[in-house]
Amino acid sequence: MSKLFEELAGLDKLIHEPARLAIMTALSTCQSADFLAVQRLTGLTGGNLSVHLSKLEDAGLITLEKQFVDKRPRTQVQITGQGRRAIEKHWLQLENLRADVQKWKPE
Amino acid sequence: MSKLFEELAGLDKLIHEPARLAIMTALSTCQSADFLAVQRLTGLTGGNLSVHLSKLEDAGLITLEKQFVDKRPRTQVQITGQGRRAIEKHWLQLENLRADVQKWKPE
Numbered sequence: 001m002s003k004l005f006e007e008l009a010g011l012d013k014l015i016h017e018p019a020r021l022a023i024m025t026a027l028s029t030c031q032s033a034d035f036l037a038v039q040r041l042t043g044l045t046g047g048n049l050s051v052h053l054s055k056l057e058d059a060g061l062i063t064l065e066k067q068f069v070d071k072r073p074r075t076q077v078q079i080t081g082q083g084r085r086a087i088e089k090h091w092l093q094l095e096n097l098r099a100d101v102q103k104w105k106p107e
Numbered sequence: 108m109s110k111l112f113e114e115l116a117g118l119d120k121l122i123h124e125p126a127r128l129a130i131m132t133a134l135s136t137c138q139s140a141d142f143l144a145v146q147r148l149t150g151l152t153g154g155n156l157s158v159h160l161s162k163l164e165d166a167g168l169i170t171l172e173k174q175f176v177d178k179r180p181r182t183q184v185q186i187t188g189q190g191r192r193a194i195e196k197h198w199l200q201l202e203n204l205r206a207d208v209q210k211w212k213p214e
């Protein structure tokens with residue numbers, strides 16, 4: 001099996017999706033963020049962002065916690081240890097894939 | 108509209124798919140390659156690789172040329188100018204997205 005095939009097969013497609021790649025990268029820079037702050041950052045609609053966050057939560061990469069602040073509901077988004085490792089690994093994998101492929105010379 | 112949203116919306120999802128990202132990156136290092144060489148590099152099945160190459164060809168990013176070498180059919184895969192610009196832009200966009208998102212501080 002080619003090394004590149006292993007690299008491709010090892011890429012987490014859940015994280016690779018552009019919006020989720022951005023969300024996970026953003027969350028990895030902070031411990032926790034408000035739903036509205038993530039929405040402002042990404043420019044996604046609330047519904048779209050909710051779908052992405054649910055998928056990330058189901059995979060154990062983030063946690064969502066509903067709180068009441070001044071009697072208004074707020075959702076706090078937090079990256080998990082698994083999520084932090086996953087996004088760091090993903091960027092490293094992309095860099096390695098690029099470097100390995102660029103070395104290629106077709107025979 | 109947030110800057111990140113524009114960056115996300117501007118990412119070409121056709122190229123972002125991992126196997127096609129690898130194929131386009133590989134082709135950008137050379138002008139032209141044999142189908143079998145690309146197959147060996149990626150480790151994809153012939154059928155899978157054909158599907159990816161057809162999509163890239165339909166988008167004008169590569170050309171496929173069937174030739175006969177020693178009376179046996181061979182397919183030559185070639186990146187177009189548009190394809191070369193697209194893959195270079197894609198990696199730059201990913202780098203920019205990562206850098207921009209990492210500067211984020213949720214308020």
